[in-house]
Amino acid sequence: MSPVSGATATKDATRPKTPARRKRGEGQWALGYREPLNKNEENKKFDDGLNVRQRIIDVYSKRGFDSIDPADLRGRFRWYGLYTQRRPGIDGGKTAILEPEELDDRYFMLRVRIDGGQLSGAQLRTIADISNTYARGTADVTDRQNIQLHWIEIESVPAIWEALEAVGLDTTEACGDTPRVILGCPLAGLDADEIIDATPEIETIHATFIGDKAFSNLPRKFKTSISGCAAQCSHHEINDVAFAAVQHPATGETGYDLWVGGGLSTNPMIAQRLGTFVKQEQVPEVWAAVASLFRDYGYRRLRHRARIKFLVADWGAERFREVLEKEYLGYALPDGPAPVNIDAGLRDHIGVHPQKDGLAYVGFAPKVGRLNGDALHAIAALADKYGSGRVRTTTEQKMVILDVPPARTGHLVAELEAAGLPVKPTMFRRYTMACTGIEFCKLAIVETKARASSLIDELERRLPGFDTPVTINVNGCPNSCARIQTADIGLKGSLVTDDSGQQVEGFQVHLGGTLLGGDAAGSGFGRKVRGLKTTADELPDYVERVLRRFTANRQQGETFSQWTMRATDEELS
Template sequence: MPPATTTTVRRPRGEGQWALGYREPLNKNEENKKNDDGLNVRDRIIQIYSKAGFDSIDPADLRGRFRWYGLYTQRKPGIDGGRTGSLPDEELDDRYFMMRVRIDGGQLDGPQLRTVADIATRYARGTADITDRQNIQYHWIRIEDVPAIWEALEAVGLHTTEACGDTPRVMIGCPLAGIAADEVIDATPQLREVHDRYIGSPEFSNLPRKFKSAFSGCTAHCTVHEINDVAFVGVVNEDGEVGYQVFVGGGLSTNPMFARSLGVFVRPEQAHEVWKGVVSVFRDYGYRRLRHRARLKFLVSDWGVERFRQVLQDEYLGYALPDGPEPAAPLPRRDHVGIHPQNDGKYYVGFAPRVGRVNGELLGVVADLAERYGSGRVRTTAEQKMVILDVPAEHTEALADELARHDLQVRPSTFRRQTMACTGIEFCKLAIVETKQRAMDMVDELEKRLPDFEQPVTINVNGCPNACARIQVADIGLKGQLVVDENGDQVEGFQIHLGGALGRTFGKKVRGLKTTSAGLTDYVERVVRAYDAQRAEGETFAEWVGRADEADLK
């Protein structure tokens, strides 16, 4: 008889979900987090690295745990986009940092804005950008200056804790929360409660990847709930009670998905429990084996919302949530630009910097104007804009004129108002092309060529495929890449996505439709003119793209 054989049964590796028993790290990132919580790096920055300098920083902290406090090394100058994906981090890293300041809900009072402005001037070579998640982002930060920056921020109630990393990042909220004349609910108390309870807590400092939250009762839906991991959106149920619908699993990057409604009704006092439950599901059941599948959207896609809701209720809340209504449709423009009434008889004045690019001096000017014409309160928006609150009616036009003198437009052109750009190759190690200056130059030129165009066409400019500037949900989404020009040379350019619309459809890619950076403005002018000539009354750009001849899109 042949000898007996034994069969080894291999346990499947699964997706690295903690709740299923997969606690051993399956990649370098997970191993790094298991070795030491990212929150612990703060003490080393203060006690060691800021004193001994850049060369003293442990690489595992430098390219990993520093993110838990909003710090990334920025791109070393002079490295072209063709080498972005091929060079090791050590060669891409500059000795300076990008620092991201959390501004949850986009809310700033006068002393906070002045502090943000002063830090930019003193420590960041004047740099300060408004991000599309309401943060302020600095560049040129030295490790030696980080403790002093933290001390200044924390003295006015701001911080950088979990501004980056595999954590609950900044929670976006309507900049008009509590003052908008038409809001469904002021979500500020719920946003603050979640922030105060959970941000900086080890309970959620090791998530599979980043986690993006939004709380809003805004009728414009300015917090873009469709592309957040979790979003609480103000609704009124059939009994006339005000609360929230909850959306889960939104996100863009290289595999975009829209968030899906759980179909529930959450009372305001339940919001922090439900938020904790959703992020706990992500922590325990989220995929940790492969980084590119470690976002909540993949779990929601695989499970479906019915199972997600059931697990949330049964394993984390301990009670069932009632069914709830869906929010009303958003307004055509979500940015709160212009002069509009508040609920107290005063006005807010929203204005558009150039693709979110401001600086310390300019932020100081905004602080001065906010105090002179309003209460000092200022808001950042999720569209890279700013809003000054509490302005008496008789002062609104004077304020608008003062802002315009500093190139901060209250009544901007469509192109100034609707163009967004990520950081780009100037500072970002992932970028392939220049974005900020390219977008600003494009806006200036389009204003000259199409001075009377007023339709709300969005143009989003991204330096790489990761969609920080939301290219897939823009009317014209521009994804940076290297392209071949008419001379056969490889140059900076963009792949073009057309007809994206938040919550409805992602922009489509027309076969072979790319442009060089040099030809970008000509292309945008051409397609915008075609739309303007062919559009029916009330027809949006996205609707036109859906029916237009391909030749008109090229």
């Protein structure tokens, strides 16, 4: 698909011959603004991020960390899933003060992209081997279905790539201003209630466009969701582009409803429906058209406004659809229905459930997504022993073993429980997520993984038998990798003042966020009570207090989110 030609400035012969001055605008290529307007854009114009792979293999892995060009280290390395880790011992108060080279450690986080969350036994064992050999045993399942490794040395990267690629995995465009991992239902092709098996669409886009330089210089990251899941588990409401399965009421044909412009971070927005009906075979072409439109019309002047959500918010769905159809597709898409509202509580696929082929799947809950190489090996062994070896990751930092004979599910459940991977977790274990946090992340202000884990333990001890789903999402900074605005209790890491007047780790509290699926009506980002913060040490006391008030004051059938909308500030404090 060809990019839109940039508008060429012409001179009117009747005007005085003064030097032409072009407004900088938003740096949109389609309007002729091709000169970089910030350092990130300069780096990308100077050299495509995909070109760094060969330098890593030929130069940096052989000469070591000190040989790495800073523009590659803090920029282009991301095109292959590599971020420098935070140097140990730097407190959160210095996150926004120190220069990048002062925050950098000599080790890397490496993100393995797992499109659709689909893993074979060989792939999972390979990741486990890499974890134990090169990453000090680390392995975190993310809420975008990836697995992240830590403590990676640059000298080891070529060997890691070779091992991953031998089993069909990669880290290409796992980060950077690129098309990131494609979210999909972990039960694709197996869920008895699914509308469409989206696996072919995901595989085609990955094979055709990931690593293609036509899409390796986007204004910012570009997140995709393609799912036929009846529970809409891949969150079409908050992705840059999303295809949510629908059945056309007039024809009975199955296809997708197209959404654009969702995203969280510091300026959260719910995606907008374009109102189109996209056939399954059209998905790759339509995806490429949306990505091309973003590439050409996306804002490139200010990094904090460079996500597609800002373009969609300014244009509106009608104009976006018009430009998409006329300038990129060359044809009009038919109108179509919105997805049907569902029970959002089913989105994590936890528990034992039937597959449509007569077998069963078993979903279990690693604690806030944190695992290690030995645990991955154990999961792979159980998947081989009780199923076909196939394993899936979910968008809730959980995992699923597929293809288990129903008569054997009880034995698998028992072995998973014994391994600390409960299939019937408490509400707190099931519904708590956490981002990477200050342990490894250079953007973080507070610790998250250990804090969220200890919070789970405390709540299980203090509120035994609590049986109402309440999501608790813990984030180390304002960027919302753990989706704090969409949680019942969203905790944004910050420095707060304790009773003695000292600045300590703490959290700003968001309450009542929810994603309801369907046409997104009723979905929202909850409320922030002015000044509502808690220190990290007081966090268990706060959460216990607000949950007890909810239990005491809720109306019949009322969810936590609904209660927070009518509760007083005092009740929520």
